[in-house]
Amino acid sequence: MTSASVESRPRRSAARAGSAFLTTHPRTRLALLLAAPLFWLVVVYIVALALLLVTAFWSVDSFTGEITTEFTLDNIIEVVTGSLYQTVTLRTVGVALAVTLIDVVLALPIAFFMAKVASPRMQRVLVILVLTPLWASYLVKAYAWRSVLSQDGILEWLLAPFGGHTPGYGLPATIITLSYLWLPYVILPIYAGLERVPDSLLEASGDLGGKSWSTLRLVVFPLILPAIIAGTIFSFSLSLGDYITVNIVGGANQMLGNLVYTNVGAANNLPLASAIALIPIVIIFGYLFLVRRTGALDNL
Template sequence: MSTLHRRPRTRLALLLGAPMLWLGVAYLGALAALFITALWTQNGFTGLIERNWTLDNFRTLFTVDVYRTIALRTIGVALLVTVIDALVAFPIALYMSKVAGPGLRRFLLVAVLMPLWASYLVKAYAWRGMFSEGGLVSSAFEAVGLKSPGYGLAATVVTLAYLWLPYMVLPIYAGLERLPDSLLEASADLGGRTTQTLRRVILPMIVPALVAGSIFTFSLSLGDYIAVRIVGGTNQLLGNVVYDNVGAANNLPFAAAVATIPVIVMVGYLAAVRRTGAMESL
């Protein structure tokens, strides 16, 4: 132990060696295998993978209209889910951190975490039941004289927003917990109204927390395919295209090419966020 104490670099290497090895081999190695597979092709007659280096899979993605539509639809759904979760999560987190007492705060924190204890499929099928004819959502729309949205993009967005909401609430709550109450009191003493304090003090201070939550909700929505199959009706997202090509079509190279789109989008999103300076404060 004394030897390790005198050699901090050795201690750090032993501490981080196994996790970094796992990251390099299991995660980055899998991504490398994904990109390499995307450059191969499938023999249309035998169905076997041919290791011929080509960009045909990516050319198909960018030239066939249906795949461009699915890609844009997936990004749009992920953005909408992220915005909805941010709008819903902020007042919840603000009340939990700055208004609620200690007992109520613990209760609300448990209430936010409780949906994570239930199975993903149980929650998705629960929303399917609510959007089905005669379900809670359908009955509510019919009660006010509106047509039920049924299965489709609206049901997909609502379901995904519900599924990922805790991943937005918790980072914002943590960010607001670190916000000193003295700043809010100083704003009030200087004559700042509630809306001014919210806009000029609170929101700028929790941008890193919003970024952290958006990374979770945006990335999880980009890759989701189960909820879309359950409540999405005939709509498809990129995850469904990957699933169909791995399963029924058994076209692994094209599935790998499709799977690179969410990866590239997330890399671009993280790069854009990093340029704002928000990543340094996470």
């Protein structure tokens, strides 16, 4: 018997013992499987948010430009009471709400057709078509809409015979572009919710004399409301934090993301940027708190 085979026996026995231990202790096995992703989540997300919160209570020395780690509420007070930040916050929330409303209105008929009208083969094709825009670069899509909405763009060319004009750059262009960017994120949860609605319920409603609109309003809508809210979480939160689209098609209009970017880069005021960044975080956490009992979070 060679020395190599003798050395391999303890290794195999240790491996078997470890395998037997994990087999009989499912919680330990689950903990080991989740250790790496949970560590990444804690370090990248929770710790980053904690540092962001702490930084918001620091200040920048006006002479040296260095960050002073002494506790102060100046940044929070400035963000809460400053007219600029109030105006930008209202503008940002208004844009996010408009984008969310537009996406829900567009997503409902598309998702309903995919789930209840299209054949199984057509469903697969439509799902691919909905997902296809997500494969393209964010910047490519944003600049494509900049070209479409420009004064010499294709939209101007299409509207010219009817005396119409393109909205150009500004908040309308921002809303249009963001609605296009986040529409797939709204369609998919609603489509998944509609798939879970039994066809027998629709047939029973029709047998009992229910008209199409009554069936949709009284039977389908209450069942897919959590899925709709789940889609709005995506469009609303993504619009709140966006700043690239505003820079590309928004003209001189600013949103909260632009103020954060400006204070981090040009102004070199990280504490104030952190205080501004807390606004969309507080808004989205408040929204999640309101919808947590609807079951929407289970559809994400």
